[in-house]
Amino acid sequence: MKKVLVVVLLIVAMFSAAVSAQVKPIKIGLTTVLTGDRSLEGEYAINAAKIIQQEINDAGGVLGRPIEIVVEDALGTDVGAVNAYRKLASDPEIVAIIGTDNSNENIAISSTVLEFQIPTTAQGSNPRLRDICNNDNPWLFQLRACEDTLIAALVDYAVNEMGYKRFAIIHDTETNSAAQAQLFAEGLAKYGLEPVVVVPFTTGTKDFSAHIARVQQARPDAIFSGALHMEAAILVQQVRAMGVDLPFFGSNAFADPVTIRLAGESLNGVYSAAGWVPNTPNPIGAALSAKYKELYGEECAKAAAQIYDHVLIITEAIKRAGTADRAAVRDAMNTIYDFDGAITRYDLRTNGDAGRGGLLAQIVDEAPVIIQPIYSPKVFD
Numbered sequence: 001m002k003k004v005l006v007v008v009l010l011i012v013a014m015f016s017a018a019v020s021a022q023v024k025p026i027k028i029g030l031t032t033v034l035t036g037d038r039s040l041e042g043e044y045a046i047n048a049a050k051i052i053q054q055e056i057n058d059a060g061g062v063l064g065r066p067i068e069i070v071v072e073d074a075l076g077t078d079v080g081a082v083n084a085y086r087k088l089a090s091d092p093e094i095v096a097i098i099g100t101d102n103s104n105e106n107i108a109i110s111s112t113v114l115e116f117q118i119p120t121t122a123q124g125s126n127p128r129l130r131d132i133c134n135n136d137n138p139w140l141f142q143l144r145a146c147e148d149t150l151i152a153a154l155v156d157y158a159v160n161e162m163g164y165k166r167f168a169i170i171h172d173t174e175t176n177s178a179a180q181a182q183l184f185a186e187g188l189a190k191y192g193l194e195p196v197v198v199v200p201f202t203t204g205t206k207d208f209s210a211h212i213a214r215v216q217q218a219r220p221d222a223i224f225s226g227a228l229h230m231e232a233a234i235l236v237q238q239v240r241a242m243g244v245d246l247p248f249f250g251s252n253a254f255a256d257p258v259t260i261r262l263a264g265e266s267l268n269g270v271y272s273a274a275g276w277v278p279n280t281p282n283p284i285g286a287a288l289s290a291k292y293k294e295l296y297g298e299e300c301a302k303a304a305a306q307i308y309d310h311v312l313i314i315t316e317a318i319k320r321a322g323t324a325d326r327a328a329v330r331d332a333m334n335t336i337y338d339f340d341g342a343i344t345r346y347d348l349r350t351n352g353d354a355g356r357g358g359l360l361a362q363i364v365d366e367a368p369v370i371i372q373p374i375y376s377p378k379v380f381d
Contacts, residue, residue: 025068026061026324028314029088029097029118030307031081031105034073037204037230040258041101041303046071047296048304051288052311062315063324069311074100081105082112089116095324096120096314099140101303102228103129103176106140113139119317119330121310125150125252125275126176127183130352139330143310143346145374146353147180150252150273153360153374155187157271158222158249167249168220170199170211170235172227180226180251196220205231208238216244226251233262240266247271255361255368257299267363275358276302276343277368285342299367302343309341313348344375 030049034042049069057066070091072084081100088097089112096119099106103124110132113120117139122129125144133142158164167188171181178200185195197218199211215223223246227235232253239248248270253259255272278289278299288308292300313336318324321332337347344357357375361368 023065024093025066026063026315026318027068027070027091027094028311029085029091029094030069030071031074031084031088031098031100031109032071032303032307033076033100033102034071036076038076038102038228040229040261040301042073044258044301044304045101045307047292048288048300048307049311051291051295051304052308056311056315062318063322065324067311067315070094074105076102078105078108082109085109085112085120086116089118094118095318095326095329098307098310098314099123101306103179104174106142107132107175110137110140113137117330118326119314119333121314123306123310124176126179128175128179133352134350138351140351141333141348141354142352143306143313143348143354144275145344145355145358145376147176147183147251149353149376150275150358150374151180151183152187153358154224154249154271154273155184155190157360157371158224158247159188159191159193162222162247164222164247165193166196166219166221167193168197168199168215168218168223169195170201170208170215170223170225172203172205172231173200174203174228177226177228177251181224184224184226184249195224201231203228203231206234208235209242211235212239212242212244216242220246222247222249224249225254227253229253229256229258230262232259233267236263236270237266252276252302252358255359255363256303257301258303260363260366260368261298265366268366270363271371272361272363272368273358273374274302274361274368275355276305277359277361277370279368279370280342280359281370281373282340282342282344284340288342305342309343309346312341313339313346 103126
């Protein structure tokens with residue numbers, strides 16, 4: 001009798017294993033940058049993808065199926081982002097796709113998103129991207145706090161709390177950095193102020209000496225910069241090297257571990273309206289930060305925290321839809337609000353500006369120190 005029971009149990013176990021092996025995973029696409037100056041973004045993104053994929057699968061997956069995150073290199077260009085997206089979208093088993101950590105590239109893929117009609121989450125924070133998500137593309141979701149919210153808080157702190165009046169603005173001409181500069185200038189205008197000089201530069205600039213000289217000539221009492229990680233790091237290093245000892249206010253990239261890793265102690269003292277800091281008081285974010293540091297030996301960057309949250313939201317939509325059908329998942333996305341992620345609380349009742357806040361921080365000893373939270377409720381017309 002015991003032999004028969006053992007045989008039966010073995011057969012059941014073998015059958016269960018075979019059924020499990022036959023369960024197809026729910027595939028989620030991820031476009032990120034794996035080559036070039038922005039390749040650190042991809043490193044952080046892939047690490048976070050591994051963390052959240054394992055967490056979800058260890059908890060039983062979604063709708064009884066494991067998830068699988070499929071990665072394509074967007075090469076750090078608009079064309080590369082479109083090609084990477086198109087390759088993922090051509091796989092009929094992919095249910096949703098995560099766009100890159102760049103507003104330009106998410107704007108560039110918008111028409112392709114409409115073509116394939118796949119729920120797609122965008123990491124960029126540009127107001128133009130918000131408007132596309134809200135008005136032109138029902139398949140595209142901006143899972144970030146828009147720059148309006150972040151930059152307004154930074155201007156208020158610089159003017160109201162610190163009393164600065166004469167600002168130099170130095171910014172990248174790429175879409176989001178240029179928007180950050182414009183929003184900072186608009187924020188100053190509310191106080192009857194205008195920048196004493198505005199100095200643009202192009203992505204990929206390595207020598208900022210002429211730009212910094214123009215800033216010095218204008219005799220500001222503070223500097224604001226909107227820039228991507230690599231340019232932000234090089235700029236602040238050269239500002240310090242040229243002996244410019246002015247208060248420095250930066251866009252969200254300046255508080256990110258990617259930039260801190262590149263710039264080191266040169267960033268000390270810089271203020272930033274950050275989308276994410278690894279020492280976040282958010283319990284979900286704190287748990288992610290601890291796990292990331294345990295696994296990879298370094299601080300968790302925004303590029304990682306965003307992927308974690310995007311996968312959380314996509315899988316929540318799949319659960320609510322009760323199916324991996326793309327259209328049903330897209331509709332379910334719009335039912336998600338008051339949803340807490342690692343970075344912030346999310347409200348997807350409109351597609352744009354779905355992340356509701358960030359943090360005002362200052363870099364001290366090569367780490368962001370939180371000054372105050374930034375939060376705004378979603379406003380419906």
